[in-house]
Amino acid sequence: MFYLTLLNSLSYFAPALFLFTVHIAMSAFRDDVLIHFLGSLITDPNNSQFYNAFIYTMDFIYVMLIMSIVFFSLHLTNSNKKFQPYIYLVSTCFGLFAICVFLVLAVDVIRGLADNSACNLFLI
Amino acid sequence: MRWILIGSTLIYIIPIMLYLALFQKSNILWEIVMGAFSFIFYGPTYLNILNIYSLCRIDDISWGTKGLEAGSGGGKNAGLKDSWRLIKFSHVAKYVIWNIILAVVLLSFGSSYTPRFFITIVMVVMMAGTLALKIVIGCIYMVIYKMGTCGWCKDTKTPKIVPA
Numbered sequence: 001m002f003y004l005t006l007l008n009s010l011s012y013f014a015p016a017l018f019l020f021t022v023h024i025a026m027s028a029f030r031d032d033v034l035i036h037f038l039g040s041l042i043t044d045p046n047n048s049q050f051y052n053a054f055i056y057t058m059d060f061i062y063v064m065l066i067m068s069i070v071f072f073s074l075h076l077t078n079s080n081k082k083f084q085p086y087i088y089l090v091s092t093c094f095g096l097f098a099i100c101v102f103l104v105l106a107v108d109v110i111r112g113l114a115d116n117s118a119c120n121l122f123l124i
Numbered sequence: 125m126r127w128i129l130i131g132s133t134l135i136y137i138i139p140i141m142l143y144l145a146l147f148q149k150s151n152i153l154w155e156i157v158m159g160a161f162s163f164i165f166y167g168p169t170y171l172n173i174l175n176i177y178s179l180c181r182i183d184d185i186s187w188g189t190k191g192l193e194a195g196s197g198g199g200k201n202a203g204l205k206d207s208w209r210l211i212k213f214s215h216v217a218k219y220v221i222w223n224i225i226l227a228v229v230l231l232s233f234g235s236s237y238t239p240r241f242f243i244t245i246v247m248v249v250m251m252a253g254t255l256a257l258k259i260v261i262g263c264i265y266m267v268i269y270k271m272g273t274c275g276w277c278k279d280t281k282t283p284k285i286v287p288a
Contacts (some may be wrong), residue, residue: 003257010250012219014171016226017247023231024240059231069173070220073180074213089172094168102164105129112126 015066018097019059026058026100028108062097065090128245132252139263146270180216183208 010017030051038050069090076083136156143152183205233239 003254006250006254010254011171011175013153013223013226014175016223016230018168018172019227020230020234020243022245024244030212063227066172066176067220069176070216073177074216077181077184087137089141091166091169091173094172095165098164109126109129 008092018094019062021101022097023059023064025097025104028104029100030054032104032107033072061093065093128248128252132248132255135256135259139259139266142263142266144264176219179219180212182215183212 034051034054040059068086072086078084078087140153140156144150185205185208230243234243
């Protein structure tokens with residue numbers, strides 16, 4: 001019973017937990033990838049509006065996708081011709097988010113094992 | 125936390141090795157390797173989109189509910205569809221509101237270093253615990269299944285072929 005209740009609660013709060021995970025993964029992506037590749041264009045990463053807006057833009061896109069799924073699910077059925085490609089599109093976007101989270105976790109774990117030190121972002 | 129994550133990944137070796145030892149089929153390894161990417165890719169779809177869609181269509185009685193065609197006929201089930209729709213909107217509203225509250229709390233407390241550590245470690249421990257429990261139950265089921273099919277267990281209900 002405890003196991004089923006825990007799984008039900010985890011799946012019930014899955015959108016919020018996944019948003020938190022995506023938020024942290026995008027923070028790591030910004031620090032490791034964006035600042036690395038755009039360092040020559042934007043020299044001061046701490047005061048850059050672009051870097052700060054990147055994470056919140058990703059959060060906004062995620063929330064909009066979730067809310068649109070709720071809205072369309074309330075008003076359309078799975079046999080609707082416009083709803084089907086939209087479901088595939090949102091599923092692909094979520095899959096890309098999940099792959100980003102997995103890559104960030106893998107890179108941080110491997111880096112932590114190689115350096116034998118804690119990561120500053122994930123504390124892994 | 126690093127070792128919890130590594131352990132969560134390496135714990136998959138236990139059922140794989142048990143399966144290999146019990147059933148001597150190595151093709152499962154290739155299937156797991158090939159299925160891992162799609163499992164990660166479609167995980168959010170299973171967890172989020174299908175849950176949301178099923179919750180938003182909880183009043184859909186167009187299948188498998190013989191005798192409960194509500195509303196239009198004017199019979200004793202008239203008005204049932206409207207009440208179910210009201211219940212559905214109530215559940216969807218609770219779902220959305222609770223998720224918004226939790227997301228705001230997590231993102232607010234997760235903006236600083238120490239709360240983020242505790243939030244993340246609670247999530248990782250919960251997921252690792254459920255995964256470990258799932259693997260233990262799966263391994264027990266695998267052993268019981270093998271005992272039943274090979275005749276190790278005397279109480280098996282497998283029919284025996286009696287020679288004429």
